[in-house]
Amino acid sequence: MALFTNYVEQVESSDSTILYNFYNGISIKYPHILFKNIEEFSSNSDIYDLLNSEQFLSNNFHFKIIDRTLQLILLIHEDCNFRCTYCYEKFEKGAMSKEIAESVLRFIKKEITENREKYDKIQLSWFGGEPLLNLKIIEFLSDEVLKLARQNDLEYYSDITTNGYLLSPRIFQKLLNLKVNNFQITIDGTQVYHDKQRLLKNGHGTYARIIQNLLSIKKNITDDTVIILRTNVGKENYETMDENISNLISLFGDTENILLFFHNIGNWGEKEIEVVKKDIRLELTKRVIERGGHVVPFIWTMGPDNICYAAKENHYVIGSMGLVYKCTVALYDQRNILGRLDKQGNLLIDRKKEKMWTEVELDEECYSCTLLPSCLNNRCPLNRMTSKQTHYCLPTKGQIEEMILVLDKQNLITYEIGAN
Ligand code: SF4
Numbered sequence: 258m259a260l261f262t263n264y265v266e267q268v269e270s271s272d273s274t275i276l277y278n279f280y281n282g283i284s285i286k287y288p289h290i291l292f293k294n295i296e297e298f299s300s301n302s303d304i305y306d307l308l309n310s311e312q313f314l315s316n317n318f319h320f321k322i323i324d325r326t327l328q329l330i331l332l333i334h335e336d337c338n339f340r341c342t343y344c345y346e347k348f349e350k351g352a353m354s355k356e357i358a359e360s361v362l363r364f365i366k367k368e369i370t371e372n373r374e375k376y377d378k379i380q381l382s383w384f385g386g387e388p389l390l391n392l393k394i395i396e397f398l399s400d401e402v403l404k405l406a407r408q409n410d411l412e413y414y415s416d417i418t419t420n421g422y423l424l425s426p427r428i429f430q431k432l433l434n435l436k437v438n439n440f441q442i443t444i445d446g447t448q449v450y451h452d453k454q455r456l457l458k459n460g461h462g463t464y465a466r467i468i469q470n471l472l473s474i475k476k477n478i479t480d481d482t483v484i485i486l487r488t489n490v491g492k493e494n495y496e497t498m499d500e501n502i503s504n505l506i507s508l509f510g511d512t513e514n515i516l517l518f519f520h521n522i523g524n525w526g527e528k529e530i531e532v533v534k535k536d537i538r539l540e541l542t543k544r545v546i547e548r549g550g551h552v553v554p555f556i557w558t559m560g561p562d563n564i565c566y567a568a569k570e571n572h573y574v575i576g577s578m579g580l581v582y583k584c585t586v587a588l589y590d591q592r593n594i595l596g597r598l599d600k601q602g603n604l605l606i607d608r609k610k611e612k613m614w615t616e617v618e619l620d621e622e623c624y625s626c627t628l629l630p631s632c633l634n635n636r637c638p639l640n641r642m643t644s645k646q647t648h649y650c651l652p653t654k655g656q657i658e659e660m661i662l663v664l665d666k667q668n669l670i671t672y673e674i675g676a677n
């Protein structure tokens with residue numbers, strides 16, 4: 258009989274064994290010097306109690322994520338000061354007006370008044386185009402929603418995806434004061450490659466200014482703030498990643514809250530882009546760890562609640578003109594345009610379309626898959642729908658063992674048996 262649930266993976270390193278539970282993200286490591294084998298380990302009474310309480314032993318998994326966050330991803334300016342070569346946006350729409358922002362606020366008020374029991378947290382995510390082109394809407398909505406969260410005893414969380422060009426120390430401080438404390442900024446490689454891909458509207462490069470901004474703000478980063486430096490990797494810049502990683506570590510390796518992150522460029526726009534077929538995240542993450550740099554913890558992609566926001570109920574993308582979507586990538590795809598927000602703050606959306614994103618069938622392969630709790634066949638609903646297969650696995654499915662070993666390298670094991 259199997260010792261553990263279907264969702265527990267066991268990995269051997271040279272001197273220890275690691276167990277990782279995909280149901281709850283808990284990991285346990287023991288050295289071979291203490292226990293001869295897994296049977297001896299799990300029959301120890303203290304260990305048995307731990308395994309039992311951390312749900313390594315019983316298959317009582319519920320196939321539904323209980324998500325208690327109301328998240329709005331707000332495209333507050335759909336134009337951008339950049340024209341990146343791989344960008345999928347058409348820049349036909351401009352800034353979100355105060356009127357639309359007021360409708361957003363009415364929607365949030367209604368939702369948390371009428372359905373208060375559904376939520377623990379409100380999350381506002383500033384997105385574009387380039388959100389810093391419309392700072393006054395960030396100020397207006399942050400102030401109002403922070404008040405609402407306080408009055409209703411809800412947690413508040415806010416993040417921004419910005420190209421970083423306008424992120425001066427003054428604007429950074431303003432955002433921190435507005436409780437924005439997760440920043441995602443793209444650096445696409447060495448200066449030469451970044452400046453080829455991430456250009457201003459007038460065709461000039463942007464690397465020097467973004468790096469200057471980051472160097473000027475890094476000493477002001479508060480403990481609860483994270484800056485993620487995202488590198489989009491395609492065929493063209495893949496070969497330069499070693500140099501990119503060295504540069505970024507020499508500039509920001511002294512700041513724990515600045516984390517590197519790598520992402521494969523996808524082909525979602527109308528432009529043909531040369532993509533790297535294999536998933537590069539794990540390989541590049543390992544290179545950063547080996548050089549002592551700070552990188553996004555891999556557990557962020559392995560936990561039980563890591564499906565895409567587009568797959569979750571209560572998560573909507575709202576465009577600058579009040580259109581309502583699920584995914585931030587496929588903005589011109591009819592499956593993704595759910596409807597619109599009216600003046601009174603009602604979501605006039607096609608609920609059947611919405612369900613195509615949030616509701617999914619699981620097939621036999623999913624039911625017998627170790628990754629099921631953290632995947633639910635919905636890590637990327639857009640790819641799932643487009644692939645037209647009964648399930649859509651991420652390329653990392655074949656890398657579970659390596660992922661767990663990276664977790665160990667990042668010192669993110671929950672229980673180290675025998676450690677002082
Ligand atoms: S989609 Fe693939 S990775 Fe996800 S649960 Fe199903 S079989 Fe596993």
Ligand code: SF4
Nearest residue numbers: 565567584637638639
């Ligand atoms: S549905 Fe897929 S493409 Fe769209 S935001 Fe989610 S992960 Fe990205």
